[in-house]
Amino acid sequence: MTSSLLFTGSTVGSVVGTILLERIVNFLGRFYPFLDQHTYLPVVPFFDRLFTKNVPAALPCGVGYSPAKARFSSLVLGCLLHPLFFIVMGTARNYPALLMAYVIAAFARSFWTGERLNFYVVSTPKKPLGVLLGCWCIGSFSAPLVCQTLMAEGISWKHFYLGSLVISAIALSLTIFSFRPTRDEFLADRKVALDTMQISPSAHIPGTETMIQPSNAEKVRESSARTLLLALSMPYQWAFSLFAFIYGGSETTFQGFIVTYLLTNRGSSPNTVGYVSSGFWGGMAAGRILWGYYCTGSVAVYRHGLVSFLMCVSFLMTILIWLVDSTIENALSSVVVGLMYGPIFPGTLGLCNDILPRDVHMVSMAILTAVASAGSAVLPFITGIISNKDGMRVFCYVTVSQTVSMFVLWLFFPSSPPARVSSPA
Template identity: 40%
Template sequence: MPGHSAGSPAYDGSPKDGDLDDIAIGLGSPVVAPLSQAYIPDHLKLNTSSHYNLNDSSPSTPTPFSDRSFSLDTEKERDGSTKQERVILRIGAGYLVYFLCGWGDGVTATVLPYFMEEFKVTFVTGSLLYAASTVGFIVGTLILERLLQQMGRISWSKLLRWLPICSRPESHQDHIPTPYSPVRARHISIAISSIIFSMFFVIMGSSKGYTALFIAYMIAAFARSILTGSLNPYFSSIGAKHIGYAFSCWSFGGVVAPLICQFIIAKGVHWPYFYYGSLVPCGLSIALLSAVFIPTRQELALERRTSIVDSVSSCSTSVVLKGDNEKSYPLPKPTNIKPENKLKLVLAHPFQWTISIFAGAYFGTETTSQGFIVSYLLRTRNSNPATAGYVPSGFFAGIMIGRIVWGYITQANADISFLHALVFVALAMQLVIWFVDIVPVNAVALVIIGLVFGPMFPASMNMANDIIPADQRLISMAIVSAGSSLGCAIFPFATGVILNSKGLHTLPYCNVALTGALLIFWACLPSAPPQLGVSRWLSRKQQ
C-alpha cells in the first residue's frame, strides 16, 4: 500500500487464527485489503480498545465506525461545552475594536458642519456618506463566506517561505492543499480587516476632498462587515450577553469621540488631526487582535477530530467482516460531500428577512435622529457652536447604558416584552424635540431616545441566534448587519433630500414619522423565540 512503512501497526491487538481475514469497506464496489498491511497515520489513530472488541462475534458488538464510538467527545465539543482558551483576552480585544467602530461612527455628526463649510457639502451629499458605508458593508457581506473559505486555507508556513529570512528549499509538502480551518479563517480575517479599518482614519486625516471622504467611509464599512461578521458569532458562542456588551462598547466609542473632537476643535486644532490621533488606538487594536486570536492547539486538535468524524460518517455505508461467520455492520448514512451554500440557506428563512428589514428601519431612525441634530440646533435653535457638538455624545451615552442594561437582562433571562413600551417613550421624546424650543430640553430628550433605542439591535440579534441554526449564524448576523447599513443609507439620504428642499426645520417631522413606523414594525415581531412546529416565522426545513 502506498505510504506504508514497516513497523506501522494497523491495530493494537493480534488477530487470532480463524477470526478476521480482512476488512472490506463498501464504496460502491468493495475494496479488500489485508488487515496486517493497513496503514494508519499517527494523527488519525484512535484508542479503540475502550470502545469495541473485534474478537467478539456477538451481533451487538459496536463497530469501529459506529456513531457511538466516535462522536461522544466530539459532539460535546461542537456544542461548546469544552473550555475555550484566551476568552478574557479575546473579549477585551473584541470590545476594543467595537469601541473604535463607534469612535469612527459617532464623530460624523460633530464634523459634518465643517465638511459642509470646507468641501461645500450639502445635506444631500452629506447623507451620501452613509450611502458609501452601505455600499462597503453590503460588498463585505456578500463576499464574507467566500473570503472566509479562502482565508481558512492559507498556510503561514508556505507564505513565510517566500521571505528571505524564512526561505527554504521547496518540498512535496508545499504542493499538498491546506485543509480548511475555521479558527484560522477567523484569525486572518480579523487581522486583515482591522488593518483595512485603520486606513479610514488615514484617508480622513488627509482631508483631500469630498471624494476621499466617500472612499474612506466605504472602506471603513467594508472592514466593519468583516470584523463584525467574524466576531459576532464568537461573542454569541461564549454568551448572549456579550453581544449587548460589545455594542455598548460601540456606543461608548460614539460617546467619547464627539467629546474629544469638539474639545480639540474648540481649542483651535484643525479637525483632521483628530483622525490622525485615532491611529494610536487603531495600532493597539491591530496588535491585540492579531495576537489573541491565533488558533490554539486545543482548537486545532478539535478541528482535526471533527474532520475525522465527518469524513468517516460520509464515506461508506457498511463494514463487512469476513471470516467463518460473515457479518455486515451498518455505517452512518453517507452525507453530501459538496458543501451547501449557507448564504442561500439563510436567505430561505422568513425570519431572516423580517429581522434584517427591522434592523434597517431601526438604524435608519437612529442615524437620522442624531446625524443632523447638531446642524438643527445651530440653525433653528441658535445653539452655542462651542457646545452643540457635545449633544451626539449624550445620545450615544444613552445607547451605551441601554445596551449594558440589556446585557444584564439577557443574563437574567428576564421578560423582554417591556421593549415594546420603550418605543412609545422614544416617540414621545421626538415630539418633545419638535414642540419644545429649548436646547437643554432637546438635548435631554435625545439622550432618552438613545437610552430606549439601545437594547433594540442586540435584542434582534439574540432573537436571530435563537432561531437560525448554529452553522448559519455567521452569515445570518452579517446579513442583519448589512440590512442595518442599508437602512443607514436609505433613510438619511431621503431625510437629506427633504431637508435640502424644505428646510432644516422639517427634521423633527421626519424623525417622528420614522419612529412611528419603527413602533409598528417592532410590535409585529415576536416577543419570545418562536416554537418549533407552530411558528409562522420558521421555514419548512426548520419545522
C-alpha cells in the same frame, strides 16, 4: 445632501464587504491539516509547493479550513484596513477623497460586524452581545467628545483623525492578543478537517505516497447555499430584515443630523453642540451594556415587552425634541433616545434567534447586520435629500415616523418562540 453622500459611501463599502466577506474569510482560514503546526498566513498551494519542501503533490486535496484562524485573520485584516480611513481623512484635499475614506471604513468594518464575530460572541456561555455592541458605542461616545474639545481649542479637525491612528495601533495589538489561535484550537480544527477528509492524523505522512481523500468542500458550499435559501424563504426573516433596515436608518439619521438640527433650528453654539452627539452615544452604550448584563438570559416574553416599552419612550422623546424649543431639553432627550435605542438591536437579534430555527442563526445574523448597515446609509441619504429642499425641520418628521414604523412592525412579532415539532427518527 453633500453630507448624506458620505452615508452612501458607507453603503457602497458595506455592500462590497458583505459580498466579498465569505470568500475572503474562507481563503484566510485555509491551512494544512497534515502538518503538526499552524501558521497565520493563508495557504496558497501553488506557491507553497515552490517554497515548502514537505508539501506533497496531492496538496489540493489536503487543504482544510480553520474557523479560529479565519476569525483571527479577518479581524486583523479589518484592523489593518481601517487606519486607511484616518489617513485619508487627515490628509484629504477634496470631497471625493472623503467619500472614498467612508467607503474604506465601511469595508473594513464589515470584517468586524460580519456574522462570524457576532455568532462567536452569541455562542459563548455568557452571550455578551449587548456588552460587545455597548463597547462599540463607548467609542462612538468618546470620539465626538474629543473632537469637539479639540476644535473648541482651535485645533484642526484633521489632526483628530491623524491622532486616532494611535487608537488603531492599540486596537490591532488587543485584537492579536485576544483572538490569536491557540494550540488547542488548532488541534480541534485539525481533527475536524481530517475527519471531514475521512482520514486520521497518522494516515498521511508528508513525503510518502499516501493519498488524501478529497474533502467535502463542494458539499459544504452547497450546504451553505441551501441554508441561505432556507433563511430567505422564511417570512419572519424578511420581517426582521425590514425592522433592522428601519432601525439602522433611524439610529444613523438621529445621530447624524441632531447636531445640524440644533444648529439651524435651535441656534445652538457651535463650540458645544457636538457634545449632544456624544450624549446620544453615551446613552446608547449604557443601554446596551445594561441589556447585555441583565436581559440577555431573560425569557422572550419579558424581552419583547421591554423592547416595546423602549420604543414608546423613544417616541415620546422625539416628540419633545420636535415641540420644545430648548437646546438643553433637546440634548437631554437625545441622551434618553440613545439609552432607549441601545438594547433594540441586540434584542432584535435575540428574538430572531428565538423564532427562527437554529440551523439558520448564523446566516440570519449576517443578513440582519448587512441590512441594518444598508438602512443606516439609505435612510439618512434620503433624509439629506429632503432636508436639502425643505430644511432641517424635516428631521423631526423623519425620526418620529421611523420610530412609529418600528413600533408597529415590532407588535407583529410573537412574544414567545413557536413550538417546534421534532422530526421523526
